[in-house]
Amino acid sequence: xxxxxxxxxxxxxxxxxxxxxxxxxxxxxxxxxxxxxxxxxxxxxxxxxxxxxxxxxxxxxxxxxxxxxxxxxxxxxxxxxxxxxxxxxxxxxxxxxxxxxxxxxxxxxxxxxxxxxxxxxxxxxxxxxxxxxxxxxxxxxxxxxxxxxxxxxxxxxxxxxxxxxxxxxxxxxxxxxxxxxxxxxxxxxxxxxxxxxxxxxxxxxxxxxxxxxxxxxxxxxxxxxxxxxxxxxxxxxxxxxxxxxxxxxxxxxxxxxxxxxxxxxxxxxxxxxxxxxxxxxxxxxxxxxxxxxxxxxxx
Amino acid sequence: xxxxxxxxxxxxxxxxxxxxxxxxxxxxxxxxxxxxxxxxxxxxxxxxxxxxxxxxxxxxxxxxxxxxxxxxxxxxxxxxxxxxxxxxxxxxxxxxxxxxxxxxxxxxxxxxxxxxxxxxxxxxxxxxxxxxxxxxxxxxxxxxxxxxxxxxxxxxxxxxxxxxxxxxxxxxxxxxxxxxxxxxxxxxxxxxxxxxxxxxxxxxxxxxxxxxxxxxxxxxxxxxxxxxxxxxxxxxxxxxxxxxxxxxxxxxxxxxxxxxxxxxxxxxxxxxxxxxxxxxxxxxxxxxxxxxxxxxxxxxxxxxxxxxxxxxxxxxxxxxxxxxxxxxxxxxxxxxxxxxxxxxxxxxxxxxxxxxxxxxxxxxxxxxxxxxxxxxxxxxxxxxxxxxxxxxxxxxxxxxxxxxxxxxxxxxxxxxxxxxxxxxxxxxxxxxxxxxxxxxxxxxxxxxxxxxxxxxxxxxxxxxxxxxxxxxxxxxxxxxxxxxxxx
Numbered sequence: 125x126x127x128x129x130x131x132x133x134x135x136x137x138x139x140x141x142x143x144x145x146x147x148x149x150x151x152x153x154x155x156x157x158x159x160x161x162x163x164x165x166x167x168x169x170x171x172x173x174x175x176x177x178x179x180x181x182x183x184x185x186x187x188x189x190x191x192x193x194x195x196x197x198x199x200x201x202x203x204x205x206x207x208x209x210x211x212x213x214x215x216x217x218x219x220x221x222x223x224x225x226x227x228x229x230x231x232x233x234x235x236x237x238x239x240x241x242x243x244x245x246x247x248x249x250x251x252x253x254x255x256x257x258x259x260x261x262x263x264x265x266x267x268x269x270x271x272x273x274x275x276x277x278x279x280x281x282x283x284x285x286x287x288x289x290x291x292x293x294x295x296x297x298x299x300x301x302x303x304x305x306x307x308x309x310x311x312x313x314x315x316x317x318x319x320x321x322x323x324x325x326x327x328x329x330x331x332x333x334x335x336x337x338x339x340x341x342x343x344x345x346x347x348x349x350x351x352x353x354x355x356x357x358x359x360x361x362x363x364x365x366x367x368x369x370x371x372x373x374x375x376x377x378x379x380x381x382x383x384x385x386x387x388x389x390x391x392x393x394x395x396x397x398x399x400x401x402x403x404x405x406x407x408x409x410x411x412x413x414x415x416x417x418x419x420x421x422x423x
Numbered sequence: 424x425x426x427x428x429x430x431x432x433x434x435x436x437x438x439x440x441x442x443x444x445x446x447x448x449x450x451x452x453x454x455x456x457x458x459x460x461x462x463x464x465x466x467x468x469x470x471x472x473x474x475x476x477x478x479x480x481x482x483x484x485x486x487x488x489x490x491x492x493x494x495x496x497x498x499x500x501x502x503x504x505x506x507x508x509x510x511x512x513x514x515x516x517x518x519x520x521x522x523x524x525x526x527x528x529x530x531x532x533x534x535x536x537x538x539x540x541x542x543x544x545x546x547x548x549x550x551x552x553x554x555x556x557x558x559x560x561x562x563x564x565x566x567x568x569x570x571x572x573x574x575x576x577x578x579x580x581x582x583x584x585x586x587x588x589x590x591x592x593x594x595x596x597x598x599x600x601x602x603x604x605x606x607x608x609x610x611x612x613x614x615x616x617x618x619x620x621x622x623x624x625x626x627x628x629x630x631x632x633x634x635x636x637x638x639x640x641x642x643x644x645x646x647x648x649x650x651x652x653x654x655x656x657x658x659x660x661x662x663x664x665x666x667x668x669x670x671x672x673x674x675x676x677x678x679x680x681x682x683x684x685x686x687x688x689x690x691x692x693x694x695x696x697x698x699x700x701x702x703x704x705x706x707x708x709x710x711x712x713x714x715x716x717x718x719x720x721x722x723x724x725x726x727x728x729x730x731x732x733x734x735x736x737x738x739x740x741x742x743x744x745x746x747x748x749x750x751x752x753x754x755x756x757x758x759x760x761x762x763x764x765x766x767x768x769x770x771x772x773x774x775x776x777x778x779x780x781x782x783x784x785x786x787x788x789x790x791x792x793x794x795x796x797x798x799x800x801x802x803x804x805x806x807x808x809x810x811x812x813x814x815x816x817x818x819x820x821x822x823x824x825x826x827x828x829x830x831x832x833x834x835x836x837x838x839x840x841x842x843x844x845x846x847x848x849x850x851x852x853x854x855x856x857x858x859x860x861x862x863x864x865x866x867x868x869x870x871x872x873x874x875x876x877x878x879x880x881x882x883x884x885x886x887x888x889x890x891x892x893x894x895x896x897x898x899x900x901x902x903x904x905x906x907x908x909x910x
Contacts, residue, residue, distance in 0.1 A: 172542065173572060371875040387560070
């Protein structure tokens with residue numbers, strides 16, 4: 125009996141340590157900074173001195189009075205929707221082609237090639253695409269010129285800059301989600317496809333009636349995961365390529381927040397924008413969850 | 424059971440090591456570097472919060488000082504934080520010189536591309552460096568002053584030069600000290616490196632193609648026509664960094680030259696300044712360049728390095744830029760190039776007062792320093808020791824704002840910088856554009872306005888209205904301290 129009591133205590137200690145350490149790290153490195161950010165959003169904290177004071181909702185009033193704030197939300201949503209509506213169907217389509225088409229022998233090579241951009245640091249990608257977007261020397265305008273089209277101000281025009289940024293993000297993220305969807309498609313038992321084929325279902329019918337429903341949770345999770353990716357990758361790409369310009373046409377919430385923090389030394393305002401960003405991403409996540417809710421199937 | 428216990432201990436140790444690894448990644452400083460970097464590189468690198476090994480420090484130099492006072496600072500340390508920008512580590516010669524003059528003294532210069540992050544953590548932990556010199560684009564000085572991080576430097580200005588003949592305040596350019604003055608006290612030290620600016624061109628290209636060197640608006644339009652016939656534009660600027668290049672090196676000098684009263688009114692937040700006749704003339708000039716196709720719209724989406732490459736490629740004739748241009752693009756100039764400075768800032772008539780923006784690197788003294796005597800010694804050495812000045816200028820390739828600099832040290836400068844510096848001696852006046860120092864939102868929105876106008880998104884009336892709205896917004900914001908520009 126004494127032996128059993130010692131064992132139970134040891135078990136409890138181990139369980140406590142295994143849950144306690146990550147919880148402590150999460151609280152210290154994630155929760156506490158979030159709470160601190162919320163607190164600082166009600167202050168005039170400048171970032172360099174602890175002598176600040178509470179100013180109530182002044183930062184929020186200033187934020188809502190700034191047209192750049194609403195522009196940055198709109199641009200962030202454009203970036204998110206543009207990627208989800210273009211990148212995800214493309215990634216899923218290529219995943220299906222590579223997985224279900226036995227005649228493609230080099231699928232592993234294609235997987236590596238498509239996945240490679242997502243391993244390259246965003247800064248390098250931004251610099252590379254800046255060269256490609258160069259209006260006089262860039263390869264894109266050279267190709268357009270060959271076909272007789274007029275050169276485009278990819279990053280210099282308010283009309284095209286957000287499209288250009290979205291294109292870069294799609295190019296970078298496509299491979300990652302393609303591999304992710306490939307894993308989802310591969311997990312579908314092959315006998316379902318054999319039964320469908322026997323029943324006369326065409327390839328397209330199988331895609332819409334079998335593959336998409338059975339990988340829907342994977343797609344849904346990707347859409348949620350991408351909200352966070354859009355914040356991180358979007359910041360890197362926009363900050364290096366355009367710094368939010370011209371005239372805030374490519375400003376997104378993370379870069380707008382960073383501008384307040386570094387150029388204006390207004391950590392209070394930046395924290396308020398951070399809170400707004402949290403609300404926007406939460407609302408977006410809830411909308412995505414609501415719109416993508418459907419019956420799940422057991423395989 | 425024994426196997427299970429060993430497994431649990433291993434897993435626990437792994438969890439502790441991983442946690443320690445996560446926490447060890449916090450803080451730290453970027454590796455120091457002695458190479459000069461462009462402002463866009465500094466902007467790009469500062470966007471990353473990650474950092475690596477600790478900064479380097481200057482090594483102690485051996486000395487054979489004969490003065491009995493030479494050991495008075497033995498065992499003490501002066502800490503300086505310097506950011507990467509166009510300047511390079513020009514404090515290193517000062518540190519070496521001081522350590523040679525005072526054996527036993529350690530002068531640590533942390534030359535760091537993430538200096539503003541380093542200062543933040545050190546200031547919040549009560550360990551701020553004695554002196555900090557950080558790019559004002561990342562560390563607005565008035566915000567630092569209002570947060571109580573800096574102390575007045577008026578006592579330093581009363582210190583004598585090393586030879587005892589003059590006071591430091593007498594040899595430094597007094598005009599620059601209008602910035603950083605709060606309640607009658609000066610908080611910002613100027614003078615150690617002043618980047619001049621304005622319009623640059625290739626004089627060899629101009630000669631080879633018989634292009635007019637403009638001295639007034641009429642001749643500028645003539646040059647624009649000549650460039651147009653060559654299939655080139657007359658003017659371009661980096662749209663991505665318009666808040667610096669377009670605003671400071673083109674817009675403000677144009678406003679000051681066209682109508683100095685309008686320039687002064689804007690600095691003093693006169694709500695109607697942007698709708699004045701002077702501003703209408705300025706905007707008309709900008710719109711003329713745009714509508715006649717004289718402005719290289721391709722530069723709107725380019726960073727400063729790409730724009731400078733387009734300039735070297737002769738895509739356009741005149742580039743607004745700083746005096747670091749020749750050094751920064753050292754590997755890119757071709758043998759047919761002769762970079763020259765144009766002492767003209769878009770004025771109407773020949774002989775009108777021309778202006779250039781001067782962007783000084785500034786340093787501030789920590790409010791918590793316990794080494795004020797060492798700080799004073801540092802500045803005495805920096806501003807009045809011949810060997811130090813020579814070494815520092817060889818690093819920065821730009822002038823120091825001390826009297827007699829051009830005559831004594833002008834030959835140390837690169838040809839284009841010397842030409843630019845001489846323009847100040849021959850009648851051009853320096854602008855510091857205090858409104859951009861006092862109200863940090865100003866040049867961001869002004870850059871947006873300039874880009875929108877030159878990109879054809881807005882017309883002249885909309886530009887002027889946005890200017891009025893910007894001034895009104897700042898004026899009505901009670902949380903922003905207002906200052907007065909004496910002119």
